Amino acid sequence: MKRRSFVSGVTATALAASAAPAHSAPQRIGMSDVERLQQRFAEVIASDHRHGGQLGIEQKAASLADSALRLQESGSATQRVRGYLYGCAAAFRSSAMWAAIDGRRFDDAMVHMREAQALAEMAGDPAIKFRIWSHAGTMYRHMGRPTQALSANNVARGLHITRRDPLFASLGLARQMAIHGVARDPTGTQRTHDEAQSAMDRASRGEYRPVWLNAFYDQAELDSLALSAHLSLGQYEKAEYHAYRCLAGLRPSMRRSKAITTTRLAHAQLEQGAVDAATDTAMSVPTDAATQHPRVALMLRDFGTRLTEIAPSSTSASTWTDYARTTWRTAK
Incomplete structure (x- = not known):
């Protein structure tokens, strides 16, 4: 290819x-x-x-x-x-x-x-090859094609740079974990999470790395990928745990990541029956992300659909409907 x-x-x-x-x-x-x-x-x-x-x-x-x-x-x-x-x-x-x-x-x-x-x-350049193939794995994961996602991510993980630098190995494993979640493989998810964490713990903090890797991959991102994996598996309590860990560790500059994590946290809370808390969490997503970031906007619309399925007559459902109508109308 x-x-x-x-x-x-x-x-x-x-x-x-x-x-x-x-x-x-x-x-x-x-x-x-x-x-x-x-x-x-x-x-x-x-x-x-x-x-x-x-x-x-x-x-x-x-x-x-x-x-x-x-x-x-x-x-x-x-x-x-x-x-x-x-x-x-x-x-x-x-x-x-x-x-x-x-x-x-x-x-x-x-x-x-x-x-x-x-x-x-x-x-x-092996670092940029890793980035491209790792992105390809993520793309196929978001498209709901876990077999192709695993294959693409395995190309990234097979590059020599992952053997030389444990941080690259950790990122490849963390993204593999998220793919296992989409593939409904809880055993693979847990195994690759543990391996990703172990590799991150071994990584030297003083080593030179590309700006794109330094800019985003850390413990918070590992927890973000674990959150995604456990949501896919329907393991909502574990998902909530990783969401809070991610939010606690996110750098202030990671505004997009914070909006995505907050939206995923709302889903995890909702699926556990915490309707009011979930609605409050979803409404805390900044308006610009809720209306302008395609992935966040789609997840919030899915949240609203699921909320009306779970608690159609609740005050929270009514509150969310009013909030969503006002938010998206104002953004147009």
Whole structure:
């Protein structure tokens, strides 16, 4: 699959990006150009953690990937610098892919995935290869295809970087855990949770790692993935436990993650019969996330549907209906 992507996925963008004006003076491309792109990548990551799933983030990341490819054609560079530029382009494409996944635009995510895979092969960067294949596993999980999700995530987990760095191993295992949840495999879920936790505990805190990994993967994210897995399994008490652990450990910048976790907590409470508490939790999700983040908005609508099924005549159901009507009408 990766080789097929390499042959076909990058061709259109690479050709379009190569159209530099014939009269332009040659220039030397160096590490300072790479560093500027890496700074833009850090900005994309920060924007994703604040907002997530937005079409604007996807488009910006894709545009920056094309800019990195155009830079390849604008002058001379060492092979090392060219490798870094392909790595930057792959990183931007993987962020475009993630924004599309988060926004439930799965067809677009597939396109970005193929492009990102091809660029990562040209870069020869195992960290960005891991990110892309791990994202692919998450994409298939959200699409309800656990077999394909496991296969894609296994590609990420099979990379040498997971043997060299336990934090990469931990993330691969944590995402495997969430896939086992969708596959209704409680034994696999518990096993991979324990292995992910063990790997995280072994990880050195001072080691250099890519900005995208440092920006999000920690104990709170592991608990977030455990929350997702236990919700899928219908183990609502365990899900609630991990939700509270996640919320207690989330960094203030992780606004998107906080909204998702809070919404999942409301589902876990509702399924345990805590109707009033669940409604209060759901209504505490910030309005901008509730109305503008596609995944959060969908989960909250599902919450409202389930609330009316469980307690159709309750005060909480009435309160939620009024709240939802006002919130979504105001957002239009």
